[in-house]
Structure formats: structure tokens, C-alpha cells
């Protein structure tokens with residue numbers, strides 16, 4: 001197995017817990033990383049790096065772990081540009097919102113859905129995302145939900161069954177009947193294709209009791225819970241997430257002190273999704289409050305066609321620093337190690353011996369530039385599982 005050393009790294013973000021103090025990023029200056037096969041085998045000071053077959057000179061630039069985007073909705077069809085345009089123009093817009101996407105997704109063929117998925121994955125990869133989670137939730141029938149998960153599972157291990165995104169239109173007058181479908185026939189069809197189960201716990205979607213029933217049924221089928229919680233209003237989602245040991249409570253925009261305490265004293269990660277607040281002109285989640293209380297915070301894109309159509313983790317990092325009270329270091333940690341924690345993974349989101357060789361090279365001397373230079377495409381090279389899949393000057397990424 002041939003080894004590659006990336007040397008002359010200006011700032012290396014390792015997220016190595018043993019280097020954590022005083023900085024959570026485990027920074028090493030003038031650093032090197034050695035990759036062998038799909039793994040990192042050595043990190044440290046450039047001058048001490050062992051010999052390797054191949055050598056890449058980072059020329060003083062920064063290297064960090066590939067981003068771990070732990071929340072996206074990428075199996076969909078259709079277009080909602082006009083809905084966004086109307087919202088941002090202050091014009092009323094009466095079309096169906098998420099139901100528009102459900103109708104278009106149901107009508108699409110497998111090839112169209114998968115082409116859409118792979119296009120967005122390539123886009124995310126170019127911006128440094130090397131691990132991503134994605135969900136069903138635009139099918140809302142047994143066949144369409146299972147199909148979405150089957151397609152997603154061809155591209156990632158982090159697949160989430162979100163049959164409980166909204167009540168399917170056919171069950172508008174019978175939400176209990178829809179919950180019975182989701183916890184019964186739909187769960188049976190979907191569980192073999194997913195690792196996670198998720199619920200949109202919100203007024204107008206699923207209440208706390210419904211969410212508990214759905215997640216508990218999923219757990220009994222071997223799926224692990226994560227929850228869309230407390231996005232649009234205060235509610236029971238965060239407490240339920242902690243009660244059920246969910247890996248993540250996602251959004252966390254409207255939190256009571258008790259919610260913050262519960263997160264801080266649990267293994268449930270608070271995943272913040274500022275693309276959603278940006279795209280809906282909503283109030284930002286208070287990352288500072290969560291961090292000061294001791295909660296673990298992740299940052300993800302929530303990439304979806306309705307409320308957050310960005311695949312860019314660097315954009316979310318910049319928003320979190322500008323508007324949510326995070327330091328640049330905290331935001332970068334949240335987008336890498338934090339995302340990994342939200343997926344209960346330790347083999348991604350950090351550059352330590354034994355971890356996957358998922359690396360991002362920036363055209364900048366440090367990770368701080370991700371927030372300091374918002375909107376600038378600083379990611380020039382990406383290694384995924386030890387393979388350089390994005391290369392400076394190349395037109396398109398290799399097949400991820």
C-alpha cells in the first residue's frame with residue numbers, strides 16, 4: 001500500500017481530543033499528514049514526518065478534516081425557485097410548499113432522482129463535504145419512501161428514514177392513520193435501507209406523543225433516532241430527543257433553559273442549521289448559549305429545496321460566526337467533529353491515526369479564513385478515503 005505525505009501545512013486542524021487544550025481544534029503549525037490507503041497513519045510537525053512514496057507540498061496552506069454534513073434532504077425532484085423569490089420579495093405565495101416537492105418526487109423516475117442526488121453530492125464534495133447524511137421524506141408512501149432510501153444508500157451509509165416529515169396529503173383528515181402507516185408497513189419497508197429514523201416534531205407536523213410513538217417504533221426495528229426539534233417554535237422535541245438518547249436534536253432555534261440544560265447533560269448533539277434561518281429570514285439559533293452551557297454543537301446545511309437550498313458547509317460556518325456567536329474555531333469544529341458526533345462517528349471529522357483520510361486543503365493559511373472570507377471558494381483540494389477526488393485547477397471532481 002503506497003503512502004502519501006502532505007507536508008508544509010501552515011495550519012493543520014486535527015480535532016485530536018488529546019491535543020484539545022486550550023483549543024478544541026488540536027491545531028498543529030507547520031504540520032504534515034501521512035495517508036496510507038484510506039486512512040490517516042501519522043500527523044505532526046512537518047520536520048518529523050516519516051518518508052512516504054508520494055509527497056504533496058501544501059505550501060503553507062491550511063488542511064482540515066473533510067466536512068461532516070449530518071443533515072440534508074437530497075432525494076427530491078422539482079423546483080421551488082418562485083416560492084423563494086416570492087418570500088424574499090414580500091409577496092404572498094400560495095403554492096403547496098413541501099407538498100410541491102412531494103408531488104414532483106413521486107412523479108420522478110429513479111434515474112432522475114439519483115441524477116439529482118449525485119449532482120448535489122458532487123457540488124458538496126467540491127466544497128469539502130466528505131461525509132453526509134441524507135433523508136427520505138418527500139415520498140410519504142410506502143413505495144416512495146423505500147425508494148428514496150434505497151437510492152440514498154447507494155451513496156452514503158448515513159441514511160435516515162423520515163416518513164414523518166409531514167402527514168401525507170392523502171391522510172390530511174386522518175393523521176393517526178398516517179402515524180399507523182409510518183410505524184407499521186412503511187417502517188417495515190424502510191428499515192432495511194436506513195440507519196436512522198427522524199421526525200419533524202413541530203406544530204402542524206407531528207406532536208410529542210406522535211413523535212415518541214414513531215421513534216420508539218423505529219428503535220424497535222434497530223434504527224437510531226434523530227429529531228427535527230424546536231425549529232419554528234418552542235416544543236417537546238428537544239426533551240424527547242434527550243429522553244430517547246437521539247444522536248442529534250436538529251435546528252434547536254427556540255429553546256427554554258430546561259432544553260439547553262437537557263442537551264448539555266446528555267449525549268444528544270445540538271445540530272444548528274443556519275441555512276434555514278438565512279433562507280426564511282428567521283431568528284438565528286443561539287449557539288453561544290448552547291456552547292456556554294456545555295452542549296455539543298454541530299453545524300450542517302439542511303440542504304433541501306424549500307427552506308435551505310445550500311450545499312455549502314463553509315457558508316454555514318460563516319453564518320454561524322457572524323450571526324450565532326460562534327468563534328471561527330468553534331464553527332469549524334462543529335462542522336467537522338461536531339457533525340461526526342451527531343452521527344456517533346469517531347472515524348471521520350478528525351485527522352488522527354486510524355481515522356479515514358478525508359481532508360480538505362484551503363487556499364488560505366488557516367481555517368479562520370472560512371469565516372473571514374465568506375463566499376470565497378477556498379477549498380481547492382479534497383481527499384476522500386485517501387483518494388484526491390478534487391484537485392486544484394481540475395474541472396470536475398472524480399466520482400465520489
Ligand SMILES: [Zn+2]
Pocket residue numbers: 071072073228302
Ligand atoms: Zn431538515
